[in-house]
Amino acid sequence: MTTQVDVSIEPIKQIAIEAGRKILEIYEKYADLEAITERKADNSPLTLADQASHTIISERLMALYPQIPLLSEEGKHTAYEIRKEWDRFWLVDPLDGTKEFIKRNGEFTVNIALIEKNVPVLGVIYAPVWNLLYYGIHHLGAFKETPGQTPVKLQVNNKQNLLTAVGSRSHADPAEAEVLNKYDISGTTSIGSSLKFCLIAEGKADIYYRHGPTMEWDTAAGQSIVTAAGGQVQDASGNIFTYNKPSLLNSSFLCQGF
Ligand SMILES: Nc1ncnc2c1ncn2[C@@H]1O[C@H](COP(=O)(O)O)[C@@H](OP(=O)(O)O)[C@H]1O
Numbered sequence: 001m002t003t004q005v006d007v008s009i010e011p012i013k014q015i016a017i018e019a020g021r022k023i024l025e026i027y028e029k030y031a032d033l034e035a036i037t038e039r040k041a042d043n044s045p046l047t048l049a050d051q052a053s054h055t056i057i058s059e060r061l062m063a064l065y066p067q068i069p070l071l072s073e074e075g076k077h078t079a080y081e082i083r084k085e086w087d088r089f090w091l092v093d094p095l096d097g098t099k100e101f102i103k104r105n106g107e108f109t110v111n112i113a114l115i116e117k118n119v120p121v122l123g124v125i126y127a128p129v130w131n132l133l134y135y136g137i138h139h140l141g142a143f144k145e146t147p148g149q150t151p152v153k154l155q156v157n158n159k160q161n162l163l164t165a166v167g168s169r170s171h172a173d174p175a176e177a178e179v180l181n182k183y184d185i186s187g188t189t190s191i192g193s194s195l196k197f198c199l200i201a202e203g204k205a206d207i208y209y210r211h212g213p214t215m216e217w218d219t220a221a222g223q224s225i226v227t228a229a230g231g232q233v234q235d236a237s238g239n240i241f242t243y244n245k246p247s248l249l250n251s252s253f254l255c256q257g258f
C-alpha cells in the first residue's frame with residue numbers, strides 16, 4: 001500500500017514496532033518509572049523511553065526518506081517560517097500517553113503520521129504492552145494487526161444514536177460534557193493516548209470531543225486511522241482538522257465515527 005507520494009506503510013509499521021519494543025524494555029527494566037522521569041519546561045513528563053523511541057524513529061525515517069522532513073515531540077521543532085513551506089512531513093509522537101506509561105496501565109502508544117498539504121494521509125499507532133498495531137492510509141483503509149498475523153480491516157460504527165463517548169483518562173475537561181450533551185450518548189469510556197481514535201476506528205466508541213490541550217503529534221496518526229476507517233475529525237467550525245499551524249498546540253476538535 002502506498003500514499004499519493006509512494007510511501008510504503010510496511011517499513012513504517014516496523015519502525016513503530018521497534019520503537020515500541022525499546023519502550024517496553026525500559027518499562028520492564030525500571031521498577032519505578034517516576035525515577036526516570038524529568039519535567040519539561042511546561043511541566044509535562046519526559047522519560048528515557050520517550051527519548052530512546054525518538055532516536056530510533058528519527059534515525060530510521062531519515063535514512064529511509066531523507067527528502068521528507070520530520071517533526072517529533074522530542075526533536076528540534078523547526079520554526080514555522082521554515083516548516084510552512086513543507087508540502088509533506090513526518091509528524092511523530094515517540095511516546096504518547098507518558099502519564100499512562102508512568103502509571104503502568106498500558107495505555108500509551110507510538111504515533112507516526114505523514115502529513116501532506118496539512119492533512120494526515122498515513123498513520124501508524126503501536127501499543128507496545130498489547131503488541132497491537134493500528135494503521136490507516138487515506139483512501140485505502142484502516143487496519144488493526146497483531147504483528148505477524150492477518151490484519152483486520154476497520155470500519156467505524158456509523159450510527160448516530162446510543163453513542164459511546166470516549167475521553168482522556170488523565171486530562172478530561174468539564175467543558176467536554178457540555179458538547180457531548182448535544183448527542184445521544186448511552187455510555188462513556190476513558191483511555192489514555194491516541195488509543196481513543198483507535199477505539200472509534202474499530203467501532204468500540206463513536207465520539208471523542210477534546211476541549212483540553214493536545215499537540216499536533218498527539219492527533220495526526222489517529223486522525224489518519226479514523227478517516228481511513230470512514231470517520232472524521234473536525235475543528236470547532238466543522239472543517240477538517242488541519243496541521244502545520246503556526247502553533248503546534250491544537251484547538252478543540254471533534255472526532256466521530258459517523
Ligand atoms: N497542558 C497541556 N498542554 C499541551 N498538551 C497537553 C497538556 N496536557 C496534556 N497534553 C497532551 O495530551 C497528551 C495526552 O493525551 P491523553 O490525555 O488523551 O492521554 C499528552 O501527550 P504526551 O503524553 O505524548 O505528552 C500531551 O501532548
Ligand SMILES: [Mg+2]
Pocket residue numbers: 093095096097217218
Ligand atoms: Mg502525546
